[in-house]
Amino acid sequence: MEYVVITFLCMAILLYFLLGGADFGAGIIELFTSTKNRSRTRKTMYQAIGPVWEANHMWLIIAIVILFVGFPHIYTTMSVYLHIPLAIMLIGIIARGTAFVFRHYDAVKDDMQWLYNRIFRYSSFVTALFLGIIAGSLISGHIDIQATDFYTAYISGWLNWFSIAVGFFTVALCGFLAAIYLIGETNEYHDKRRFIKKAEFMNIAAVVFGAMVFIAAQRDKIPLIDWVFKSNVGLSAIVLASLSLVLLWYLLIKGKTKVLRILAGFQVTMILLAISYAHFPNFIRLKSGNAISLLETAGPEKTIYSLGLALLLGSVLILPFLGYLFYKFQKKEE
Amino acid sequence: MDDFIAARSQMALSLGFHIIFSCIGMVMPFFMAVSHYKWLKTNDEVYKNLTKAWSKGVAIFFATGAVSGTMLSFELGLLWPKFMDHAGPIFGMPFSLEGTAFFIEAIALGFFLYGWNKLNKWFHWFTGMVVGVSGLASGILVVAANAWMNSPAGFDFVNGQYLNIDPIQAMFNKAWFSQALHMCLAAFTATGFAVAGVHALMILRNRNAAFHLKAFKIAAIFACIGALLQPLSGDISAKDVAKRQPAKLAAMEALYKTEKPAPLLIGGIVNEKDKTVKGAIKIPGALSFLAHGDFKAEVKGLDQIPENEHPPVAITHYAFQIMVGIGTLLLLVALIYFFILFKKKPLTEKRWLLKLFVFAIPLGYLALEAGWVVTEVGRQPWIIYGIMRTKDAVTPMPGIAYSFYIFSAIYVSLSIIVTFLLYRQIKMVPVLYNKPATNN
Numbered sequence A: 001m002e003y004v005v006i007t008f009l010c011m012a013i014l015l016y017f018l019l020g021g022a023d024f025g026a027g028i029i030e031l032f033t034s035t036k037n038r039s040r041t042r043k044t045m046y047q048a049i050g051p052v053w054e055a056n057h058m059w060l061i062i063a064i065v066i067l068f069v070g071f072p073h074i075y076t077t078m079s080v081y082l083h084i085p086l087a088i089m090l091i092g093i094i095a096r097g098t099a100f101v102f103r104h105y106d107a108v109k110d111d112m113q114w115l116y117n118r119i120f121r122y123s124s125f126v127t128a129l130f131l132g133i134i135a136g137s138l139i140s141g142h143i144d145i146q147a148t149d150f151y152t153a154y155i156s157g158w159l160n161w162f163s164i165a166v167g168f169f170t171v172a173l174c175g176f177l178a179a180i181y182l183i184g185e186t187n188e189y190h191d192k193r194r195f196i197k198k199a200e201f202m203n204i205a206a207v208v209f210g211a212m213v214f215i216a217a218q219r220d221k222i223p224l225i226d227w228v229f230k231s232n233v234g235l236s237a238i239v240l241a242s243l244s245l246v247l248l249w250y251l252l253i254k255g256k257t258k259v260l261r262i263l264a265g266f267q268v269t270m271i272l273l274a275i276s277y278a279h280f281p282n283f284i285r286l287k288s289g290n291a292i293s294l295l296e297t298a299g300p301e302k303t304i305y306s307l308g309l310a311l312l313l314g315s316v317l318i319l320p321f322l323g324y325l326f327y328k329f330q331k332k333e334e
Numbered sequence B: 001m002d003d004f005i006a007a008r009s010q011m012a013l014s015l016g017f018h019i020i021f022s023c024i025g026m027v028m029p030f031f032m033a034v035s036h037y038k039w040l041k042t043n044d045e046v047y048k049n050l051t052k053a054w055s056k057g058v059a060i061f062f063a064t065g066a067v068s069g070t071m072l073s074f075e076l077g078l079l080w081p082k083f084m085d086h087a088g089p090i091f092g093m094p095f096s097l098e099g100t101a102f103f104i105e106a107i108a109l110g111f112f113l114y115g116w117n118k119l120n121k122w123f124h125w126f127t128g129m130v131v132g133v134s135g136l137a138s139g140i141l142v143v144a145a146n147a148w149m150n151s152p153a154g155f156d157f158v159n160g161q162y163l164n165i166d167p168i169q170a171m172f173n174k175a176w177f178s179q180a181l182h183m184c185l186a187a188f189t190a191t192g193f194a195v196a197g198v199h200a201l202m203i204l205r206n207r208n209a210a211f212h213l214k215a216f217k218i219a220a221i222f223a224c225i226g227a228l229l230q231p232l233s234g235d236i237s238a239k240d241v242a243k244r245q246p247a248k249l250a251a252m253e254a255l256y257k258t259e260k261p262a263p264l265l266i267g268g269i270v271n272e273k274d275k276t277v278k279g280a281i282k283i284p285g286a287l288s289f290l291a292h293g294d295f296k297a298e299v300k301g302l303d304q305i306p307e308n309e310h311p312p313v314a315i316t317h318y319a320f321q322i323m324v325g326i327g328t329l330l331l332l333v334a335l336i337y338f339f340i341l342f343k344k345k346p347l348t349e350k351r352w353l354l355k356l357f358v359f360a361i362p363l364g365y366l367a368l369e370a371g372w373v374v375t376e377v378g379r380q381p382w383i384i385y386g387i388m389r390t391k392d393a394v395t396p397m398p399g400i401a402y403s404f405y406i407f408s409a410i411y412v413s414l415s416i417i418v419t420f421l422l423y424r425q426i427k428m429v430p431v432l433y434n435k436p437a438t439n440n
């Protein structure tokens, strides 16, 4: 059962990165869209993510619940030592979630829209950035649970070059995912071209920030290169990701949309796999050199058992409906 | 501000905020389903417009409820890590099932909001019902988690160790039923009166009376049935509390001395230093009856409980008074409403009745918040009753006061924006749905 629960946890995190990430990305793209095209981008985006955005965010909640029920020690360590970035991410989630709904449901369209849009764009950016920072901090080995002063305990764990590089890398990936997703959601030629441009731009940004992640890892003495290049899984994941990148550019130029989405999702999955596989099942790396492992800190047997059962039951109930939801609202009314 | 107090205030504020939105999310789908059903049956456009207008309101609330709920699931760790370290695996069961319920709710809502003219009409109606049922289920589940904090079960506490954990037993603890029942009724009562009152106001102002009258009737009937049942379920709760948390019951009634028979106090000023209550009306024997179903029974006072386990008496007492006072008031409103319905008098002529409902707009929610203050403050100083003290659970991180200020500011601005949006929605009703009234 432990492995069932861990699989669900990984799946929830992955899906949150992909779907929620595309959702943040939509705001990030809007941030980088020239003013005259913004309202068109917004419209496409609303049609695309409106029906599913609520469901996307459930993955975060699922992940958190699995953590606090099944792996309380990890949950509490994160929430104590990463309190500040978590709080900032939360503020971002609140701001963008509510702004997104408010701007659509405000019965009167006036100057308030300007405010909602501002909030939505900037908070999307901040949320993705801090999501990345948190992910980076977990593996950066800067978290110090023996610290006695405020700065080491609550700041330096996440405010370091590596975490920040991962943060920006995440922002670029989110923007990239969103752009790819949006290409398929519009039938209008100029919009398509625009989203393709955006996808290209974000892809380049991702490659640049990806390189920075490696540089920062070297600087902070994090054995990222070893993880990625010295393990077979990590290496093949990276090779596959690079191969799919080539294919992706080719398809982008051709404007093939459906395959593109799968490929982009695949690519991001491979990147996550490459980074996380080597130190699995360690979830948090600590400054002392120790790590907090999923397997070693799992909750009591009965809890894990019922949690696994609840998850299996839930997915039997949920997945068909979720699939139908995506299917139903993907088809465009011509 | 002390970090510990800040953490408690932040928790209370977040929950108090979330509960409003989650109750609306739990109850409004049922109102919509009734109106939707009437539309499908009668083909009266007004019902369709009503369903749509309400569903927009619900979408606003759902999003705010969802983000504030996301906040909470992090805050449990951000503020109370030592509590979650032990409690997570024990009381987590309802939360993991709740995840399923929320998920279904979110998916069904997606279908419902975007399914107009796309889905089979009865399937569409059904998705609306699913939103309501799964919302209600999740409400019951979280309350079961809270009930566990009041009545811990499903583990053995030996030398500070939590052994033999059984999450199912923890979920079905002694308090879950009375709390969940009382909470669900409260959600219907509070939301019902708030919605009915807003529509009553519109009728009084003579805006689209046909539209608002239909809305009013649907909401009012739910509200009044809830208000009728609430005191009964409150009585079950009180008896339950008397058994499992005598300190809470004593604080609710500011009963400093054990008495037999014990009087019920109405109102009164509590002096926590002298342990006295001034100016309260005493109903002899009533507390004995409320707590044990017998006018002569003994009720344990705070004198039988160690000083360092006393909850704050004044707050608990006042909050309990507010809840029961409002409960009685709403019961009266409900009785009057049923009387008038029974007489079949046209409502639009009874302007005083509509005014009464306008007056009741905030009351249900006030009672609901007050009720939670009773439950939570009355549990102090324990976070897990009898097992872990709240002050031992708080995060070691200093500076929580700043976090409290920031989140307070956010909640205040969100409340302002939501109110503003709803005001606009309602103001736009004539423009969006101004079809000449077909009946009435």
Ligand code: HDD
Residues within 6 Å of the ligand: B150, B175, B178, B179, B180, B182, B183, B185, B186, B187, B189, B190, B230, B231, B233, B234, B235, B237, B238, B239, B241, B323, B324, B325, B326, B327, B328, B330, B364, B365, B367, B368, B369, B370, B371, B372, B373, B374, B375
């Ligand atoms: C519309 C809201 C509302 C109304 C009119 C009432 N209540 Fe209530 N009450 C709640 C809303 C509420 C609540 C917010 O939903 C609580 C908090 C925790 C819970 O389970 O329900 C609650 C808790 C609560 C508790 C504590 C339960 C516990 O700690 O487990 C008692 C003893 C009562 N109530 C008793 C009453 C009585 C005797 C009422 C008589 C009229 C009454 N309530 C009306």
Ligand code: HEM
Residues within 6 Å of the ligand: B008, B009, B011, B012, B015, B016, B017, B019, B080, B083, B142, B143, B145, B146, B368, B369, B372, B373, B376, B377, B379, B380, B382, B383, B390
């Ligand atoms: C599942 C549901 C709930 C859980 C798990 C929960 C948990 C907690 C926790 C951990 C605290 C902090 C410790 C403490 O001061 O007792 C707390 C405090 C508090 N909660 Fe709850 N709560 C729940 C429901 C609610 C709701 C719905 C409300 C109100 C609307 C509420 C109102 C409060 C208040 C007022 C406090 C502060 C108590 C004080 O300062 O003395 N709670 N709750």
Ligand code: HEM
Residues within 6 Å of the ligand: A054, A057, A058, A061, B018, B019, B021, B022, B023, B024, B025, B026, B061, B062, B063, B064, B065, B066, B067, B068, B069, B070, B071, B072, B073, B076, B102, B103, B105, B106, B135, B136, B138, B139, B140, B142, B143, B183
């Ligand atoms: C500690 C306490 C609580 C936590 C951690 C919590 C958590 C959450 C979360 C994560 C969501 C978002 C789900 C979504 O995206 O749809 C949510 C929403 C919701 N919560 Fe809570 N909750 C708490 C207390 C309560 C209580 C006391 C109730 C009700 C009695 C409640 C009822 C709901 C409902 C009905 C929703 C759906 C939102 C809507 O329909 O507007 N929650 N909650």
